[in-house]
Amino acid sequence: MTIDLAVIGGSGLYSFPGLENTTRHGVDTPFGxxxxxxxxxxxAGKRVAFLARHGESHGVPPHRVNYRANLWALHSLGARTVIGVNAVGGIRDDMGPRAIVVPDQVIDYTHGRYTSFCDAEGAEVKHIDFSEPYTAALRRQLVDAAGQAGIAVIDGGCYGATQGPRLETRAEIARMKRDGCDLVGMTGMPEAALARELELAYACLALVANFAAGCGDEAEISIDEIFAHLKAATAEVPRILEALLKA
Known part of the structure; x- marks a missing residue:
């Protein structure tokens, strides 16, 4: 099977608008x-695979996502290029609600997750180069595609991956800012590393739903506002990916 692009949808993106002539595939994987x-x-004239990271009814919290099964399934179906769409909080001043960012770095604060296919019994141990966690060429194509679609995106930034599902404290965000994080999300890792182990081209399209704790003017983060901002940013995703596929 030929798949031109695989998309993993995050919070707010549980199906792919405009996908036609669809078939559903339940995949048995060695990882569940x-x-x-x-x-x-x-x-857009191409074959696209879509997988809802949290399930189609948002029933899977970030720390319980079976990242290994998800990536393995897409790879086994023929995907070689993957875009991860991730809802995030903005830490940097210019990464406020509804901003769209194509990050280029990651800091992993998660714990207790299966982070490698090497964890399987008898698996080959791979020491991947993760200096650049996202595929540079695919990142550039995403940024260029957004420009062609007339959609503003921010090129570059450091994604800090936290455990979730709770949001972070002000002190935690202050530490992350000192560490150099520009964004905070709960699903960026180990997804990016697993994609690298499978030799998939992988990039992240980060949709800012809110300012992180202590970074905006609001004293308290409103979940209703988060999903309103997320809905607006998510509406731009199909146009960016259409331009990507046509390019």
Missing amino acids: KTSADVVIGDF
Whole structure:
């Protein structure tokens, strides 16, 4: 099977708008069940696979996502290029609600997750080069595609991956800012590292839903506002990916 692009949807993106002639694929993996069936269809003249990271009803919290099964399933179906769409909080001043960012670095603060396919019994131990956690060429293509679609995106930034599902304290965000993080999310890792182990081209399209704790003017983060901002940013995703596929 030929798949031109695989998309992993985060919070707010549970199906792919505009995907036609779809088929659903439940994939048995050595690592258990995927978050949802993989939906494959036609979009912008190409074959696109979509997988809802949290399930199609947002029933899987970030620390319980079976990242290994999800990536393995997409790879086994023929995907070689993957875009991870991630809802995030903004730490840097210019990364406020509804901003779209294509990050270029990651700091991993998660714990207790299966972070490697090497964890499987008898698996080959791979020491991947993770100096650049996202595929540079694919990042550039995403940024260029957004420009062609007339959508402003921020090129570069450091994604700090936290455990979730709770949001972070002000002190935690202050530490992350000192560490050099520009964004905070809960699902960026180990997804990026697992993609690298499978030799997939992988990039992240980070949608800013809110300012992180202590970074905006609001004293308290409103969940209703988060999903309103997320809905607005998510609406731009199909246009960016259409331009990417047409390029």
